[in-house]
Amino acid sequence: MDAFLVATGIVALAEIGDKTQLLAFLLAARFRRPLPIILGIFVATLLNHAFAAAVGALVSELLGPSVMRWVLGLSFLAMAIWALIPDHVDEADAALPKLGVFMTTLLAFFLAEMGDKTQVATVALAARYTEIAAVVAGTTLGMMIANVPAVLFGERIANKIPLGLVHGIAAVIFMGLGMATLMGAGNGYGF
Template sequence: MDAFLVSTGIVALAEIGDKTQLLAFILAAKFRKPVPIILGVLVATIANHAFAGALGAWITSLLSPEILRWVLGISFIAMAGWTLIPDKFDESEAKFGRFGVFGTTLLTFFLAEMGDKTQVATVALAAQYHAFVPVVAGTTLGMMIANVPAVVLGDRIAGKIPVKVVHAIAATIFAILGVATLLGAGESLGF
């Protein structure tokens, strides 16, 4: 249950102000069809985060618990710093119009998530918790918590979210996870 809850919370916070949330705002404004956009975000996130979770599980099979602990601890601390860097969104990432609303959302979200901080966080969380399904379910729910309001409410909420404060909270959580991992938290779990 911890893997699911931590994954949900971290990704929901990290996603606020992220380029994929900005993409959700743009797609909502462009197409004005929330249901296919939300479904596209969901399918793209499940596919992307399932890949990331599988990668995290695979990494744990390659590294000794001691090395894994250091890699994960440093990765979480690096994620804390990365979370504080504002994302920039390129409008060209949203130009797949010939695929319809669902297809455009699916493709643009999947591609925008490649190498994004929430995908990297999914890899690290899957490696940390050795819990593929709870981590992928949690990170997917976190993405939906952050992006569904962006699609449904669009411009009405864009200027009212204190993005810097939310990013600072997410960065603090990543830093705490990193330090706790480096100090040996979770040794009973094998890392």
Template sequence: MSAFIISTGIVALAEIGDKTQLLAFILAAKFKKPVPIILGILIATLANHGFAGAIGAWLTSLADSETMGLILGVSFIAMAIWTLIPDKFDEADAKLAHFGIFCTTLVAFFIAEMGDKTQVATVALAAKYQALLPVVAGTTFGMMLANVPAVLLGKKIANRIPVRLVHGIAASIFAVLGVATLLATMKPELFSFLAFN
């Protein structure tokens, strides 16, 4: 259950002001049909995060638990720093209108999410928790928590969200996960309840 909750929270917070949320705002303003946009976001996220989660689960088979713990600890700290860097959005990501609303959203979101911080977070969380389904369900739910209101309410909420504060909270969570993972790896006898296993 903690894998689902942490995955949901981290991705929902990290997604605020992210380029894919900006894409959701643009698609909603352009097409004014929320249902196919929301369905496109859902399917694209499930495909993208399912792939990322599978990579994370596979990576755990490549290294022993101590090495993996060190890699994950450093990765979470790097994610904390990355979360504090504002995203830039390329309008070209939203210019696929000849495919129809659902397909435009599906393709645009899948492409925009490639290499994005929420995809990288999904890889790291799947490796950390070794719980593919709860992590992918959590990261997908987090994406929907951040993007469905963006599609439904658009610019009415865009200027009311304290993006820097939200990113600060997400970065803090990543940093705590990173430090806790490193401590559990280096001093397992003291932090056995946090240990990577």
């Protein structure tokens, strides 16, 4: 349950103001069809985060416990810094293929999530926790918590969210996880 709750909270906070959330705003404004957009985001996130979790589990198996502790601890600290850097959508990111609303959303979201901070967080969380399904479910739920309101309410909520505060909270959580991991809090998990 810890893996699910931590993954949900971290990704929901990290996604606020992230480029994929900005993409969700763009898709909602362009297509004005929330259901296929939300379904596309869900499927893209599930596929992307399942892949990321598999990578995290593999990395965890390949590295020894002491090396893994350092890699994870430093990764979480790097994520804390990265969470403080605001994202934006480039024109290249905004060039959407014309494959229907669902497929356009699925492809655009899947590709935008590659190497994104929430995907990297999923890799780290899957390496940290042994409950891979809980991590994927949590990170996917976190993405949906952040992106469904973006699709449904768009600009009405975008201007009311204090992004600096949300990014600061996410950074503190990542920093806490990094410090706890480096200080041996993951020993019960084999690290």
